[in-house]
Amino acid sequence: MPSWFGRTRVEAVPDDGWAMLxxxxxxxxxxxxxxxxxxxxxxxxxxxxIIHLYFPAADDSRFVFVRRAGPGFEAANERPxxxxxxxxxxxxxxxxxxxxxxxxxxxxxxxxxxxxxxxQLLRGEVMHGEAVFRRMSRLLSxxxxxxxxxxxxxxxxxxxxxxxxxxxxxxxxxxxxxxxFLIDRLHHDAERESLVLRLQANVEVRERVVKAVVDPLAFxxxxxxxxxxxxxxxxxxxxxxxxxxxLGLVAEHGLPEQFRRELDQQLPNDLFEVDTELGxxxxxxxxxxxxTLVTSLLAVPLVEEGIWEGTVALVEFGRxxxxxxxxxxxxxxxxxxxxLTLRTRREYTQFSHRYYDSLKSLAQALDASGRQGLxxxxxxxxxxxxxxxxxxxxxxxxxxxxxxxxxxxxxxxAIAVDNELLSEREHPALGAALLEMLPGSLDVARxxxxxxxxxxxxxxxxxxxxxxxxxxxxLLAMAEFAADLRSNDPSLPPFSERFRQAIxxxxxxxxxxxxxxxxxxxxxxxxxxxxxxxERG
Numbered sequence: 001m002p003s004w005f006g007r008t009r010v011e012a013v014p015d016d017g018w019a020m021l022x023x024x025x026x027x028x029x030x031x032x033x034x035x036x037x038x039x040x041x042x043x044x045x046x047x048x049x050i051i052h053l054y055f056p057a058a059d060d061s062r063f064v065f066v067r068r069a070g071p072g073f074e075a076a077n078e079r080p081x082x083x084x085x086x087x088x089x090x091x092x093x094x095x096x097x098x099x100x101x102x103x104x105x106x107x108x109x110x111x112x113x114x115x116x117x118x119x120q121l122l123r124g125e126v127m128h129g130e131a132v133f134r135r136m137s138r139l140l141s142x143x144x145x146x147x148x149x150x151x152x153x154x155x156x157x158x159x160x161x162x163x164x165x166x167x168x169x170x171x172x173x174x175x176x177x178x179x180x181f182l183i184d185r186l187h188h189d190a191e192r193e194s195l196v197l198r199l200q201a202n203v204e205v206r207e208r209v210v211k212a213v214v215d216p217l218a219f220x221x222x223x224x225x226x227x228x229x230x231x232x233x234x235x236x237x238x239x240x241x242x243x244x245x246x247l248g249l250v251a252e253h254g255l256p257e258q259f260r261r262e263l264d265q266q267l268p269n270d271l272f273e274v275d276t277e278l279g280x281x282x283x284x285x286x287x288x289x290x291x292t293l294v295t296s297l298l299a300v301p302l303v304e305e306g307i308w309e310g311t312v313a314l315v316e317f318g319r320x321x322x323x324x325x326x327x328x329x330x331x332x333x334x335x336x337x338x339x340l341t342l343r344t345r346r347e348y349t350q351f352s353h354r355y356y357d358s359l360k361s362l363a364q365a366l367d368a369s370g371r372q373g374l375x376x377x378x379x380x381x382x383x384x385x386x387x388x389x390x391x392x393x394x395x396x397x398x399x400x401x402x403x404x405x406x407x408x409x410x411x412x413x414a415i416a417v418d419n420e421l422l423s424e425r426e427h428p429a430l431g432a433a434l435l436e437m438l439p440g441s442l443d444v445a446r447x448x449x450x451x452x453x454x455x456x457x458x459x460x461x462x463x464x465x466x467x468x469x470x471x472x473x474x475l476l477a478m479a480e481f482a483a484d485l486r487s488n489d490p491s492l493p494p495f496s497e498r499f500r501q502a503i504x505x506x507x508x509x510x511x512x513x514x515x516x517x518x519x520x521x522x523x524x525x526x527x528x529x530x531x532x533x534x535e536r537g
Contacts, residue, residue: 017175020045021182031189038182039069043156046171050139052117052155055187063121063153117155126153131165140168144180151184216345220251223334223341224312228253231327233314235259239267240302240310240342243349247271250310250342256317259292274301276308293317300331302339309342352438359407359434366409376483381405384479391518393471401472404447408476410434411448428452429461447472451480454510466512474515478503481510496524 024041025034039051050070054063117134128143132155139157143150156172159165172179220238228236235254242248247267252260263271266288273282281299283289289297299313312335314327363377384405388398411431432449435441450464450473457465459477469477485498492498500520507516 018178021175021178031186031193035183035186035190036067036069038186042179043070046156046168048156048158048168050137050157052139054121054153056150060150061123063123063126065117065119068117121153129169131159140165140172142172144176144183146180146184151180152187216341216348217250219341220338221253223338224251225253227312227314227330227334231314231330233327234317234319235315236313237263237315238310238312238338255315259294259315259317262288262292272299272311274308274311276301276303281311281313295320298327298331300335302335302342304339304343307343309339309346312338355438356403359410362410362413363407366412377406377409379486380408380476380479380483383482384475386522387478387515387519388475390522391475391515393475397471400443400447401475403444404472405476405479407431408448408451408480425460443470443472446470447476449473451476453477455512456509474512478511478515478519500524
């Protein structure tokens with residue numbers, strides 16, 4: 001018997017199988033997917049229907065089964081069927097189906113055997129270069145090694161006679177160096193990818209939990225998802241009155257788009273009738289349930305200290321399922337937390353409004369110093385909103401732009417006013433920091449921070465460019481630039497003329513050309529209202 005290990009130890013020189021085996025690999029796929037591709041490619045070129053792959057265990061005392069591969073197990077990839085060789089060199093028909101092995105039958109033909117291979121092989125049981133029997137299948141066992149030791153054990157077959165076995169040995173001996181390298185590399189890459197995915201999942205879960213602790217909306221979203229998943233419902237939602245008393249959706253999970261749209265429209269129209277004393281919620285509009293294909297809706301009022309804070313509901317669509325006591329119990333348990341969270345959210349919203357009003361007062365006090373004009377923040381706000389409307393920005397974007405513009409220079413209050421250069425460069429980041437502590441204000445904070453960024457990346461404080469700059473920040477940046485063009489000097493051309501000329505000169509450098517195009521389309525007469533009287537200290 002030849003020493004097959006001696007024939008496989010080709011050091012640092014690609015063997016004859018390198019090009020053939022590596023041809024199936026693509027860096028666009030994950031390492032695990034590439035490993036499957038490699039094994040399928042090996043099976044095709046080796047003319048076998050089955051490959052068992054084992055990796056060394058951590059203690060190196062055994063090999064652990066990790067996957068079964070072959071053309072029959074890669075149906076989704078639509079690869080051609082393998083060529084199975086009999087002893088006389090003629091082809092044998094068919095490919096094995098998933099979870100089947102081809103085995104020699106009593107009459108010399110083939111038959112399928114549904115079973116899994118051994119889940120582990122003790123190191124002493126590995127018969128390198130020898131035939132092994134798995135139920136009725138005869139496979140070739142082959143240990144792949146490199147300088148560090150064992151890489152893997154593969155079992156290939158079925159082999160129907162000694163001549164086929166010898167040809168398979170010779171093929172593996174020729175390919176072993178490349179095969180060992182590729183499998184070892186993909187194995188370790190797959191482990192790293194798996195580790196990264198686990199770490200990312202852990203980070204996402206932790207971020208979500210941490211966010212839920214400090215953000216009432218995130219916490220309610222988490223509780224709503226918990227209610228849906230734990231009861232096996234198809235969807236769920238929490239509705240609560242807003243600052244104006246109008247009922248609206250504040251959290252949801254699993255709701256179809258049609259139902260969500262209808263719900264948004266119907267909630268303000270007293271969709272529910274709530275009895276806080278009896279703890280029941282009734283739907284006033286049965287047509288709403290019919291239109292949205294609702295077959296079951298179980299709702300519980302959220303009451304905190306005798307005050308109705310909102311409603312939580314579980315919904316079924318097209319599934320004839322009667323509400324049960326378990327689902328009701330889950331809702332009642334979560335209702336206490338949801339009611340408390342809604343009250344906290346209401347109080348926190350009131351605090352946020354007061355905090356934001358305080359920041360506006362600071363901005364107005366800064367304007368009162370006369371350094372930028374007594375109406376600077378109001379002027380920039382009007383201009384930014386006008387630009388956003390001309391641009392066709394969505395209403396939430398315009399609202400965030402308005403909020404950012406009203407307080408965009410508050411960071412200067414934290415800097416000594418006698419250091420103008422420092423104030424100019426540092427105040428966007430400081431102003432944003434005053435907002436970032438408030439949940440729900442991150443987009444407004446980003447706009448404040450981006451007010452001096454340039455389209456070509458030459459701005460500050462972060463050197464953002466192009467799409468990296470939020471639209472709210474771009475609108476604010478152009479409005480802030482326009483504010484510097486204001487003047488009471490009657491000898492200067494009209495504001496609209498100077499503004500249009502200046503932004504044209506800066507198109508593609510300081511400003512997005514598309515935003516410049518939109519600003520240029522604004523009626524010059526409409527821009528002239530921006531030429532307000534100012535006083536400077």
